Amino acid sequence: MATPASTTTLHDAAPSALHPKLDRLMDHIRGLGSIGLGFSGGVDSTFLAAVCARCACERTTLFHLDTPFAGTPEAEAFERSLDMIGLPVVRIPLDPLDDERVARNEHERCYHCKLLGFRAIVRAAAERGIDAVLEGSNADDIEETRPGTRALRELGVRAPLRELGWRKAEERAVLRAWEFANWDLPAGACLATRVACGEPLTRAALDIVRACEDELHALGCQQVRLRLHAGSSHVAASERDLERLRATGCPSGVDGGVDLAPGLLARLRSLGAPGLEARVRPYRYGA
The missing domain is CATH 3.40.50.620 (HUPs)
Structure with missing residues (x-):
């Protein structure tokens, strides 16, 4: 030391x-x-x-x-x-x-x-x-x-x-x-914040969140979340990370948003993300 x-x-x-x-x-x-x-x-x-x-x-x-x-x-x-x-x-x-x-x-x-x-x-x-x-x-x-x-x-x-x-x-x-x-280092709220309030926390849910976010971090994303709610999930990312995702091949939607590329969507689902949406939502602090 x-x-x-x-x-x-x-x-x-x-x-x-x-x-x-x-x-x-x-x-x-x-x-x-x-x-x-x-x-x-x-x-x-x-x-x-x-x-x-x-x-x-x-x-x-x-x-x-x-x-x-x-x-x-x-x-x-x-x-x-x-x-x-x-x-x-x-x-x-x-x-x-x-x-x-x-x-x-x-x-x-x-x-x-x-x-x-x-x-x-x-x-x-x-x-x-x-x-x-x-x-x-x-x-x-x-x-x-x-x-x-x-x-x-x-x-x-x-x-x-x-x-x-x-x-x-x-x-x-x-x-x-x-x-x-x-x-x-971006603000990194604990993994429990990724599970909607009122839904029980489990080790399995935390492991899924960590694995999926690690996959996204490996692409260069920094302020990114996998959020779980009522048996479904979605990715939320900062504006900078939305641009990073576009640079990795994630397509832009007609409204200017970003969709997960098919291969990335499949990888995240294989890691356990339940009912994962293809559309990436904007990251909002506390949401």
């Missing part, structure tokens, strides 16, 4: 306009005592971990939930980031499907899942005498659309990026300057 970043070069190549904001964040982190950080490998937790490595490296431990809800890009980003961050990691195996309140996939699923995961992190941190548990929510995150935020508040988990007004675009700019490969 790499040596944590030197505290004598805290800013490195970070954009100069963000230096004062970085100073405030680092001062805030220094005042928290020993730190346990919930670390997924996404942009938010990677940025916060990288900052901790620069100002509190001897007092910070990362806690990672090994869960079937993580998509392949997020899992790969987690592994890639570890050496650059250089902080100790505690891996906690967790299967949220063991909790029937999560498996039922009702409106409060995210709350129960976040409560389950961070309760495990808080417990593991307490066993190690850690003073503060942190997570990576930022100022762009709206609590009304993220029920898990309530669980974090109930557990006393701190969100310094949100508290100090950090935006995702600012985090990306710093990570890019610090040469983290995942600086432009």
Whole structure:
């Protein structure tokens, strides 16, 4: 594992306009005592971990939930980031499907899942005498659309990026300057979000989603989803990924939309996508 970043070069190549904001964040982190950080490998937790490595490296431990809800890009980003961050990691195996309140996939699923995961992190941190548990929510995150935020508040988990007004675009700019490969990793909601609310979550459904999305990622797509609903499924993709699909031979419809090429449609159906529509729908956040 790499040596944590030197505290004598805290800013490195970070954009100069963000230096004062970085100073405030680092001062805030220094005042928290020993730190346990919930670390997924996404942009938010990677940025916060990288900052901790620069100002509190001897007092910070990362806690990672090994869960079937993580998509392949997020899992790969987690592994890639570890050496650059250089902080100790505690891996906690967790299967949220063991909790029937999560498996039922009702409106409060995210709350129960976040409560389950961070309760495990808080417990593991307490066993190690850690003073503060942190997570990576930022100022762009709206609590009304993220029920898990309530669980974090109930557990006393701190969100310094949100508290100090950090935006995702600012985090990306710093990570890019610090040469983290995942600086432009698209938002990657957990795989449970691909199954319509009210329909039970199963390991089989998650495996289908992961396999199909991996197939699409192999074509160069980044912001792409396989969504399951009432025995059918469809692919949703960002505008950029719609163009990528066209470039791989997916035909355009008369309305300007994109249809999955016959071969790709057949491959995704063979991976288990139920009643898969040929038409690719535009990706919409939270939909």
